[in-house]
Amino acid sequence: MFPAHQAGRDLAGHVAAHGPVPLPHRHDASWSAALVDAVRSSGLTGRGGGGFPTARKWDVVQGRRGRPTVIVNAMEGEPASRKDRALLDVAPHLVLDGAELVAMAVSAREITVCVADDRDDSAQRVRAALAERVAAGLMRTPGSVVRPPGRYITGEESALAAWLAGGFAHPQFRAAKGVPLSVGRRSILVHNAETLAHVALVARHGPEWFRAVGTPDAPGTCLVSASGAVDRPGVYEVELGTTIDAILRRVGHQPVGGVLVGGYGGSWLAPERLGTPYAPGPLAAVGASVGAGVLVALPASSCGVAETARVATYMADESAGQCGPCIFGLHAVAGDLVDLARADGDRHTLARLRHRLGEVEGRGACRHPDGVVRMVRSALDVFATDFAEHGRRRPCRAWSAAPVLPVPPSAVDAVRHGRPRGR
Numbered sequence: 001m002f003p004a005h006q007a008g009r010d011l012a013g014h015v016a017a018h019g020p021v022p023l024p025h026r027h028d029a030s031w032s033a034a035l036v037d038a039v040r041s042s043g044l045t046g047r048g049g050g051g052f053p054t055a056r057k058w059d060v061v062q063g064r065r066g067r068p069t070v071i072v073n074a075m076e077g078e079p080a081s082r083k084d085r086a087l088l089d090v091a092p093h094l095v096l097d098g099a100e101l102v103a104m105a106v107s108a109r110e111i112t113v114c115v116a117d118d119r120d121d122s123a124q125r126v127r128a129a130l131a132e133r134v135a136a137g138l139m140r141t142p143g144s145v146v147r148p149p150g151r152y153i154t155g156e157e158s159a160l161a162a163w164l165a166g167g168f169a170h171p172q173f174r175a176a177k178g179v180p181l182s183v184g185r186r187s188i189l190v191h192n193a194e195t196l197a198h199v200a201l202v203a204r205h206g207p208e209w210f211r212a213v214g215t216p217d218a219p220g221t222c223l224v225s226a227s228g229a230v231d232r233p234g235v236y237e238v239e240l241g242t243t244i245d246a247i248l249r250r251v252g253h254q255p256v257g258g259v260l261v262g263g264y265g266g267s268w269l270a271p272e273r274l275g276t277p278y279a280p281g282p283l284a285a286v287g288a289s290v291g292a293g294v295l296v297a298l299p300a301s302s303c304g305v306a307e308t309a310r311v312a313t314y315m316a317d318e319s320a321g322q323c324g325p326c327i328f329g330l331h332a333v334a335g336d337l338v339d340l341a342r343a344d345g346d347r348h349t350l351a352r353l354r355h356r357l358g359e360v361e362g363r364g365a366c367r368h369p370d371g372v373v374r375m376v377r378s379a380l381d382v383f384a385t386d387f388a389e390h391g392r393r394r395p396c397r398a399w400s401a402a403p404v405l406p407v408p409p410s411a412v413d414a415v416r417h418g419r420p421r422g423r
C-alpha cells in the first residue's frame with residue numbers, strides 16, 4: 001500500500017508506483033457493476049473499526065433517490081492510531097483514487113474529505129493532492145476538505161453526518177449499521193481512508209490479487225499502529241491472520257504485561273494470548289477485535305490498573321454527553337478505576353466497579369460506552385492480580401509512573417491527584 005520511496009507522495013510518483021487509476025471518463029453502468037462485483041468478491045471490509053462489508057454499503061446508497069456524497073473519514077480520533085495520518089502523508093493519491101472510484105460507481109455528486117481540525121499537516125497534504133489532480137484534469141468528481149473537531153467521538157460516522165449537517169458532532173441513534181446516513185436530504189456514503197486505499201488497489205489488481213494474502217474469512221492486508229514497549233513504533237501493513245506475536249517480533253518488543261488490541265474501546269490481551277491470529281474471527285474468540293488497527297504493548301513493568309484508569313478517564317471525558325450511561329456511568333467507572341489505581345478505594349470499590357459496568361453496557365445511543373466496558377472488563381481479567389492488590393490498598397510502585405498509552409494531561413492528573421468527587 002505504501003510506496004517504496006517518497007516519490008509516491010506526488011501525483012507523478014503515485015502513478016509511477018501504482019499505474020493510472022482505472023476510471024471511465026463518464027458514468028458507465030457496466031463499469032460500475034464490475035467494480036461493485038470486484039470489491040464484493042474481494043471480501044474487503046471497512047478498516048475504520050466497524051468491519052462492515054464495503055460493497056454492501058454501496059448497495060444501501062444505490063437504493064436511495066438522488067446523488068450521494070462520498071465522505072472520506074480520515075478523522076482518526078483514536079489516540080494510539082496513526083494509520084490514516086501515515087496513509088495521507090505518504091499515499092494521499094491512493095485514498096483519493098479510492099474515493100473517485102466509489103464516487104463514480106455510485107454516481108456521487110461530490111467527495112468530502114474529513115480531516116480533524118488539529119491535523120493541519122494531513123489537511124495540507126490532501127488539499128495539495130486535490131490541487132494536483134485538478135491541474136492534471138483528472139478529477140471526475142469535485143472534491144474538498146472539511147475540518148470537523150478533533151475528538152474521539154467525532155470519527156463515528158453518524159457523528160460526522162450530524163456535524164456535516166451543521167449540528168454538534170454527536171452520534172445519532174441507528175438501529176443497525178446498514179441504516180443509511182444523510183446530510184439534509186442528501187444521502188452520504190462514509191468510508192475510512194484506509195478502506196478507500198484498498199478499493200483503489202482492488203480496482204487495479206482484481207479481487208484474486210487481494211485474496212492472495214490474509215485468510216479466506218479475512219482476506220487482504222490491514223494497517224496496524226504499533227506502539228508501547230516496541231523497538232520500532234510506527235504503522236505497518238500486515239496480512240490479516242498474522243499472529244500478534246509475529247507482528248510484535250517484526251517491530252521488536254520488550255517483555256510485555258499485556259497488549260491493548262483495537263484501540264481505547266478495544267480489549268487487553270494477556271501475554272499467553274499473543275499467538276492469536278490478527279483477524280476478526282480469531283480475535284472475537286478471545287474477546288477482542290481489529291477495531292482501529294491499534295496494538296499497544298504494555299511493558300511488563302508498567303501498572304495496567306493506572307493505564308486503564310487514565311484511558312477510562314479520557315474516554316469518559318470524550319463522550320458526547322447526551323445519554324445517561326455516558327454522563328453518569330462512564331465518569332463513575334473512571335472514578336472507581338482512579339481510586340483503585342491510587343489505592344484510595346474501599347473494600348467494595350472493585351465489586352462496585354464490576355456492577356457499574358453491567359449498568360452501563362448496551363444503554364447508549366452509540367457504542368462508545370460499550371467499548372469502554374469491554375476495555376475495562378478485559379483489564380480486570382488480564383491484570384486481575386494487580387487489581388486485587390490495588391483493591392487491598394497495596395498498589396504496585398509503577399502506578400504513578402509516566403503513562404505508556406497517550407492521554408491528555410487531564411487524564412494523567414486525574415490519576416496523579418485523584419478525580420474531583422461528584423463527577
Ligand code: SF4
Nearest residue numbers: 320322323326364366
Ligand atoms: S452513548 Fe455516549 S458517546 Fe454515544 S451518543 Fe450517547 S452520550 Fe454520546
